[in-house]
Amino acid sequence: MRLIRPGDVAVFTLAALTCGLVVWACWTQSPARTLSIRQGGALWREVSLLHNARYHVAGPLGDTVVRVEDGRARIESDPSPRQYCVGQGWLEHAGQSAICLPNATSITLEGARAYDSLSF
Amino acid sequence: MTASASERLTLVARPLDRQVASLSALAIVLALVDAALPTPLPGVKPGLANIVTLLALYRLGFAAAVWVSLLRVLGAALLMGSMLTPGFFLSLAGALSSLMLLAPASRLSRRLFGPVSLSLIAAYGHIGGQLLLARLWLIPSDGILYFVPAFALAALITGTVNGLLAARLLRRWPSSKH
Structure with missing residues (x-):
């Protein structure tokens, strides 16, 4: 009887891959805990991502509406002409941000690791 | 009619029962050794008793493996005084x-x-069941997710090592039935 059979190698590989996946998912994807909202360069408010809410931030052009839901955040509406920050959609990972330049408002997810940008 | 006191009640232990009992005893001792070893993280253990479960599975069948495994949990808990505790x-x-x-x-x-x-599958089953219970009952928070990779890595190592040990022991124990 051989100690290691072909299927064992397959099961071991699968287990090792599971390990890698779990390490990636639990250790490198640090979940964001808070959201900082900036207006005109100054911190307007730092809010928790644990509570679903809508925030109206007054800027030079009007109100930027920030929405927090299920640990994610997005710019829901903004008076800027091109709507880039609204188009960015939901932000989920620490370090991600959305900037509404004309209205001088930005949101950033704060967490352990902050990347300037992520591309896939 | 009442049964007279002189009537003897006898329990006959079949050869299979004896083998299950001796394997369980061995598993309980290994569980105690497990508990005595210092670990970096509570819950990370070599799981040496699982080798015995595998031996029972290969040589005596699945039912015997269930007996050995559950008797070990019960026996080790009685000896360590952890009966009905979260552990x-x-x-x-x-x-x-x-x-x-x-x-x-x-x-x-x-x-x-x-x-x-089988050892790897059993090791992952172990941490899976424990983490699920811990998440649902003992630590109802996603904070527990932080420890999952440590448990998974431990299961990979202990599962492989225990499997190799079981394979070696099975080689020495011919498969002639009890």
């Missing part, structure tokens, strides 16, 4: 979920899948 329920949950995975896994082709496969 006891964690170890019971681990044993049950690993047995649930071993049931289908033991039907895999023996030519392709050896003790190392």
